[in-house]
Structure formats: structure tokens, C-alpha cells
Amino acid sequence: MSITAEPIARVMLALSKLPGIGPKSAQRLAYHLLDSPDMEIEELANSLLELKGGLSLCSICFNVADRNPCSICADTHRDAALLCVVERPSDIPPVERTGRFHGFYHVLHGSLNPARGIGPDALRIRELLPRVRSGAVTEVILATNPTVEGEATAMYIRQLVSPCGVRVTRLARGLPFGADIEYADDITLGQAIESRQGF
Amino acid sequence: MSITAEPIARVMLALSKLPGIGPKSAQRLAYHLLDSPDMEIEELANSLLELKGGLSLCSICFNVADRNPCSICADTHRDAALLCVVERPSDIPPVERTGRFHGFYHVLHGSLNPARGIGPDALRIRELLPRVRSGAVTEVILATNPTVEGEATAMYIRQLVSPCGVRVTRLARGLPFGADIEYADDITLGQAIESRQGF
Numbered sequence: 537m538s539i540t541a542e543p544i545a546r547v548m549l550a551l552s553k554l555p556g557i558g559p560k561s562a563q564r565l566a567y568h569l570l571d572s573p574d575m576e577i578e579e580l581a582n583s584l585l586e587l588k589g590g591l592s593l594c595s596i597c598f599n600v601a602d603r604n605p606c607s608i609c610a611d612t613h614r615d616a617a618l619l620c621v622v623e624r625p626s627d628i629p630p631v632e633r634t635g636r637f638h639g640f641y642h643v644l645h646g647s648l649n650p651a652r653g654i655g656p657d658a659l660r661i662r663e664l665l666p667r668v669r670s671g672a673v674t675e676v677i678l679a680t681n682p683t684v685e686g687e688a689t690a691m692y693i694r695q696l697v698s699p700c701g702v703r704v705t706r707l708a709r710g711l712p713f714g715a716d717i718e719y720a721d722d723i724t725l726g727q728a729i730e731s732r733q734g735f
Numbered sequence: 736m737s738i739t740a741e742p743i744a745r746v747m748l749a750l751s752k753l754p755g756i757g758p759k760s761a762q763r764l765a766y767h768l769l770d771s772p773d774m775e776i777e778e779l780a781n782s783l784l785e786l787k788g789g790l791s792l793c794s795i796c797f798n799v800a801d802r803n804p805c806s807i808c809a810d811t812h813r814d815a816a817l818l819c820v821v822e823r824p825s826d827i828p829p830v831e832r833t834g835r836f837h838g839f840y841h842v843l844h845g846s847l848n849p850a851r852g853i854g855p856d857a858l859r860i861r862e863l864l865p866r867v868r869s870g871a872v873t874e875v876i877l878a879t880n881p882t883v884e885g886e887a888t889a890m891y892i893r894q895l896v897s898p899c900g901v902r903v904t905r906l907a908r909g910l911p912f913g914a915d916i917e918y919a920d921d922i923t924l925g926q927a928i929e930s931r932q933g934f
Contacts, residue, residue, distance in 0.1 A: 539831050541801040543782070543789040550779040555767050561755065567825035568754050569786060570799060577783050580749040583742070584780040587768060590742040600769060602740040626766035632738050 544570065596667075598643040598660045600625045608641060615639045616672040621664065621693060622679045623647050623686065631679060639677075642667060647685035648692055661693065668700045678706040743769065795866075797842040797859045799824045807840060814838045815871040820863065820892060821878045822846050822885065830878060838876075841866060846884035847891055860892065867899045877905040 538545060544566050552562040569577055593599070594606035601607065608614070608628070618639025622628060623646060631637050644659045656662070668676060676697055680686035694704050709727040711720060720728070737744060743765050751761040768776055792798070793805035800806065807813070807827070817838025821827060822845060830836050843858045855861070867875060875896055879885035893903050908926040910919060919927075 539807055540828060541790055541799055541805070543786050543801060544799070546782040547779075547786050550775075550782045553775060553779075554764055556760065556763070563825065563828060564755070565753055566786075567823070569783065570790070570824075572752075574787065576749075576752060577786065580746075580752075581780040581783040583745040583749045584768065584776050584783075587742050587746050587765075587776060588773065591740055591769070600740055600743070602742060606740070608738055624766070625769075626762065629739060629762060 597641045598645060598663065599628060599641060613638075617674040618677065619667060619673045619675070620677045620679050623681055623689070627679065637677075644680075644689065647680060647683070647689040649685050656692065659689075661696070664693065665696065665700075668697045668702055673702055675703040675705060678704065680706075682707075682709060796840045797844060797862065798827060798840060812837075816873040817876065818866060818872045818874070819876045819878050822880055822888070826878065836876075843879075843888065846879060846882070846888040848884050855891065858888070860895070863892065864895065864899075867896045867901055872901055874902040874904060877903065879905075881906075881908060 540548070547566040547569065548559070548562040551557050551565055552559055557565070569580075590602050591600050592604060594601045594604055594609055596605045596609040599606045599608065603610075615638050618637070619642055620631060620637060620639055621642045621644060622631070623644050625643055625645075628641055628643070631641075642660070642664050644661060644664075646654055646659050648654060648656065648659070667673065676693075678690040678693060680690045690706055697704060709724075709731055711717070711724060711728045715724075717725065739747070739762075746765040746768065747758070747761040750756050750764050751758055756764070789801050790799050791803060793800045793803055793808055795804045795808040798805045798807065802809070814837050817836070818841055819830060819836060819838055820841045820843060821830070822843050824842055824844075827840055827842070830840075841859070841863050843860060843863075845853055845858050847853060847855065847858070866872065875892075877889040877892060879889045889905055896903060908923070908930055910916070910923060910927045914923075916924065
């Protein structure tokens with residue numbers, strides 16, 4: 537017999553399926569919710585229930601959006617010459633937060649992974665070509681993750697769009713801000729040396 | 736105009752009201768939920784909506800419970816001589832996890848805080864006396880938090896139950912496991928010296 541009441545245990549179990557929430561955090565959150573106003577709990581529950589219903593993919597960039605085209609693709613103040621290719625919709629907010637990019641996006645919805653049967657047709661790669669060929673784009677920035685799969689995806693796309701005559705770039709590799717050289721991993725430090733910049 | 740679709744922003748806002756979940760975690764969780772099976776999202780939402788409905792306070796120990804008496808108070812294998820007084824229902828699972836206590840509990844639902852107008856009558860202190868006087872209890876363990884309010888609450892209860900002729904103890908103070916003496920705070924180290932134990 538569990539010492540934790542079933543309704544609390546149920547919330548804990550559901551919360552502990554989320555990334556980064558272990559059993560202890562789940563318990564703390566469940567007891568916090570127990571002390572929260574009913575309105576706050578209901579708002580969280582209802583926002584969850586209505587999360588997917590109001591969303592679809594933008595038919596231009598394939599970002600998840602509550603309108604079509606999405607608010608980014610509909611923004612006429614952006615620079616149509618720059619197209620940033622990302623793996624996931626969740627990669628867009630961090631790029632936006634930097635304030636350093638004012639172009640448009642293209643969301644692949646994953647990365648190439650032959651071992652798991654994910655080839656180019658499983659991603660939104662085909663839809664990228666007409667956008668690059670449209671004439672407005674002068675640079676494609678490959679912002680895939682610095683992982684084996686992200687690298688393979690970037691290389692595949694580079695080969696594909698190079699004949700279009702646009703500049704193809706990728707995010708810089710090097711030491712992250714605040715890093716300690718003594719504890720940097722070999723690959724990162726190696727890339728930082730390889731890509732050393734004039735100073 | 737926000738670049739994040741409204742249904743996602745709404746989940747992020749609701750999640751970011753929980754303790755320990757900042758804007759970045761809320762975003763990560765929201766996008767994770769977006770990729771989760773509908774069933775998992777619905778189970779989380781429904782468990783939240785049904786959290787409080789199935790719960791009430793145990794009429795003996797005042798723990799939140801899905802039955803009355805709660806599963807702990809109904810457990811005949813526990814030692815009725817030991818009564819552990821805690822501030823909150825969420826303090827019970829950690830004490831249980833230690834496996835070192837097999838008695839019963841009494842939940843105060845807070846601690847004395849005159850500055851915020853919380854006196855003895857706002858807590859379940861009055862209900863403690865008949866339990867201590869019942870004859871079965873030989874030791875009351877005060878497991879209030881090692882804070883100013885928890886201390887004041889423990890001292891108040893000690894004065895109250897001492898005339899009942901039971902032993903009154905509190906959780907030991909000292910260095911936490913794995914601590915570094917060099918970095919221990921003055922109060923903790925002072926208490927560890929003050930309460931030094933035979934070895």
C-alpha cells in the first residue's frame with residue numbers, strides 16, 4: 537500500500553514522464569499544485585488539452601503555428617535574402633533571442649539518421665529547394681545541431697543547394713562563452729583551434 | 736507580435752508558474768509535450784483536474800489522503816508509541832523514504848509566524864494534545880524545519896506537550912552527509928560542534 541494518496545501519485549507519475557523532472561521534482565511539483573489555487577491548476581490542464589488543437593504547420597517554413605503562414609513568414613520586415621535551416625521548431629526561439637538574425641526559417645523536422653531509417657524524404661528537405669531557387673535568397677545558414685546526425689544533414693543539404701548559386705554557411709564551432717579550456721572536450725577544443733579567428 | 740504560437744505560449748506561461756521551472760525549462764517542456772502522444776498529454780491534464788477532488792484531510796493526522804483514516808493511520812503494523820510532528824504533508828514521504836521511522840504522523844499545516852499573523856490556532860496544534868494524551872504515545876518527535884519559524888513552532892509544542900509526561904525529541908542538527916567543513920555555514924558548523932556525538 538502506497539503512503540502517497542492516489543490522486544497525488546497520479547500527478548507525480550504524469551509529471552515524471554517529462555524531461556528533466558525526476559521523482560523528487562515530481563513530488564515537489566505535485567504538492568505545490570495541491571496548495572495552488574484551483575484556477576491555476578485548471579489553466580495548466582486546459583492549456584495542455586488545447587495545445588495541439590490550435591496548431592498546424594506553416595505551409596512555407598513548416599514551423600508549428602497558430603496561423604498560416606506563421607507570424608514569422610508573414611513578417612514583411614524580415615530579410616528575404618537570408619534563410620536559416622533548423623532541425624526543430626524549438627530551435628527558432630533561441631535563434632530569435634540572439635537578436636542577430638532577421639531572415640526567414642525552414643524547419644526540417646529532424647535530422648538524417650540512416651540507422652533509424654530517417655532519410656531525406658522523412659524530412660522537409662524537398663520543400664527547401666523551391667524556396668532557395670525563388671531568387672530572393674542569397675544565403676542559406678545551416679543551423680543544424682553540432683552532432684553526427686546534424687552534420688550529416690548539413691552536408692547533404694549543402695550538396696543539394698550548392699548548384700543554386702547561393703552562399704551556404706553554417707553556425708561557427710568553437711569554445712562556448714564562459715568555458716574553461718582546461719576542461720573543454722577534445723572535439724570542441726580541436727574545432728576552436730581549427731577555426732581560429734583573426735584578433 | 737510573438738513568434739511563439741499562442742497555444743505553446745499559453746502552456747509555457749502556465750508551466751513557468753511552477754517552482755523551479757523558468758522560461759527556458761517551460762519552453763523545453765512545452766515543445767516536448769508538442770511531440771508527445773496525445774494520451775500522455777491528456778493523462779497529465781486529467782490527473783491535474785482530478786488532483787484535489789479525490790483528496791481530503793485525514794481526521795486523525797491531517798495528512799492529505801484519498802481515504803479516511805489515511806493509509807498510514809490505518810496501518811496496524813506501525814508503532815503507536817512514536818508520533819512524528821511535521822509542518823507539511825510533503826514532509827512525510829522523505830521521512831518514510833529513510834526507512835528509519837515506523838510510527839505515526841501529525842501534520843501541522845504550517846509553522847508559527849507571528850509577523851504573518853499565523854498563530855497556534857491557524858495550525859493543527861490543538862488537535863495534537865488529545866493524541867499525545869491518549870496513553871499510547873511515549874515519544875513525540877518534532878520534525879519541523881530547521882528555520883526560525885520551525886524552531887519557534889517546535890519550542891511552542893514542546894512547552895505544550897511536556898506536561899503530558901512523554902519524551903519530546905527533535906531531529907538532530909549537524910553537518911549534512913557529504914558536506915565540506917571548509918565551506919559549511921557558521922550556524923550549521925556551530926550546531927555540529929555543540930551537538931557533537933560520542934565516537
